[in-house]
Amino acid sequence: MVLKGNLVSVCLLLLISHSATTIAEDGLVSNGDFEMAPTDEGVRDGPVSISDWKLNGTVEMIESGQRQGGMILIVPQGLRAVRLGNDAEISQELKLEKGSLYSVTFSAARTCAQLESLNISVPPASQTIDLQTLYSIQGWDTYAWSFQAESDNGRRVFRNPGMEDDPTCGPIIDDIAIKKLFTPDKPKGKRAIELLSGKEGIISQMVDTTPQKQYNLIFSLGQAGDKCQQPLAIMAFAGDQAQNIHYLPMANSTYDTANLTFTAKADRTRIAFYSVYYNTRTDDKSSLCGPVVDDVRVWGLSRSERNMCADLGLRLMLLILAFVLLWA
Secondary structure: OEEEOOOOOOEOOOOOOOOOEEEOOOEEOOOOOOOOOOOOOOEEEOOOOOOOOEEEOEEEEEEOOOEEOOEEOOOOOOOEEEEEOOOOEEEEEEEOOOOOEEEEEEEEEOOOOOOEEEEEEEOOEEEEEEEOOOOOOOOOEEEEEEEEOOOOEEEEEEEOOOOOOOOOOOOEEEEEEEEEEOOOOOOOOOOOEEOOOHHHHOEEEEEEOOOOOEEEEEEEEEOOOOOEOOOOEEEEEEOOEEEEEEOOOOOOOOEEEEEEEEEOOOOEEEEEEEEOOOOEEOOEEEEEOOOEEEEEEEEEOOHHHHHHHHHHHHHHHHHHHHHHHHHO
């Protein structure tokens, strides 16, 4: 999974030689901003000495304001960054928690090619990201990649898979950080959907229906346990029916079961959900969060069930009317 966004990091360093083993605490990795002065300057065809990193291939330490021909090379933050030449890589050993999810964030910029790529991995997890610099006028973007730790020991690797005519060409990287991700509570099974960003975060699906038949849209509504600011609510849609449903936790339950009754108008009916509010976490106002939806089902109502619902509705109306007359 690849995301883009801004990065605010806290520097947490554990320095152990050039091939350092670091504990994966939230924040900037050891010398993740490459601000520690290198022992060897310039370009080397082979490992270059950069504190707390093991290097292989053509690697260059880029200084802020450095030029290549008539082009100024971009250093995303601070005074220094690293450029990876053809098939070059930098890596760090790190301690992880087996089974936990982590996000690695970094800033990157292109140099020579219109399209450059960067492979990031914590083996066996791996992904190659295309760097096209489409999102930022500064000439660099911030990326995020997530993985699940398969052991307590890992190796974080950044590699340039490209093969340019100039072996020193390649992506510039800077500000490498890591964050352990919180695994949200899920009403059922191993996966659920957390709805973010109001109407912009809508999810929908077309389901087969029979015209003029009544159905129940049934689903679980809960919260992710990520300190999301209350209240939590969703808009549920089924055809031309819509309902605003708030999450109201009962006792120790982390989810409620909700339903929306609708009459199909066609052979296919659209169901949809979105978060009513633009919620953020109480401990991080820049992080979006929202209600969790899971176990979505559409069940057709039989004639007896429809009659029972109609009877219950009539009884409820009579009860309300009797209450009003009693207190009039």
